[in-house]
Amino acid sequence: MDLTLLKNYKKPIIEYSETGRNYTYNIIEEGNYLPVAYLKYTKRQNGFQIPDNYEVEMSWIKPKKRHLVRCIIKYVDNNPIYWVCYGNNYQHQIKSEKSCSDAASLYAKALDPETKTRHSGPYVFGLQLEILQQARNAKRRAATLKPFDNLTLTGQNNYAKKIAKSVHAIFNQTAIKSYHLEDKPILKSIEFDNFFILVWGRKMLKT
Structure with missing residues (x-):
């Protein structure tokens, strides 16, 4: 995922192609x-x-027919409910408490009770779109993570240690690939946000 694309993502119209079919999604929410x-x-x-x-x-678009629907998902009592709205003003509704695929199937049968056509529920609802998955995950992380300055001193220490461990692991992996075995590079310290200095092998020092 292009992080710039994610940063600039503003509920776009998304074009998606799969197995010879082209889907267009206008993201409302x-x-x-x-x-x-x-x-x-x-x-x-x-x-x-x-x-x-x-x-x-x-x-x-399928041969000789263009489908235009509005799909909605809301959780009720911790279970997702699916709606497919269709018609010139979306005046007709299909509701399913089973799955998005069931909702898509009910929609197809509403148009033609004798049809054997099967629509992909995830594709009808756009659940496969990675940019939406990324945007929701980013929003969830932002909601659960506190700003650094709002953390307690213990929380700030733990936060800095977690980042330091990740940086140290990346350093070791890179060193193996980039240095001669006899060089033995050592990561001695990490400065974090001009506030903490982590000295490897010793306790964290606050500056």
Whole structure:
């Protein structure tokens, strides 16, 4: 994912192509992911996370027919409910408490009760779109992480140690690839936000 694209993401119209089909998504509400304990996934292998308060207009073209629907997902009692709205003013509604695929199937049968057509629920709802997944995850992290200055001293220490361990691991991996074995490079200290200096092998020092 291009971080610049994510930073500039403002509920765009997204074009998506898969297996000969072209989908267009107009994001109305990108939604959010619930805490892990309540978050649901689609049932396929490596299923997609299912957002709450999500709304999108989606269109795709099949031979001789253009589909235009508005899809909505909301959690009720910690379970996602799916709506597919269609018609000139989206006056018709399909509702499913089972899955997005069930909602897509009910939509197809509403248009033609005899149809054997099967629509991909995740694609109809746009659950496969990585840029939306990234945006929701970024929003969730922002909601759970406190600004550094708002942390207690213990929290600031733990935060700095966590970053230092990651930097140290990256340094060691890079050193193995970039230095001769006899060089034995050592990372002695890390300065964090002009506030902490971490001296490796010793206690953290506050400056």
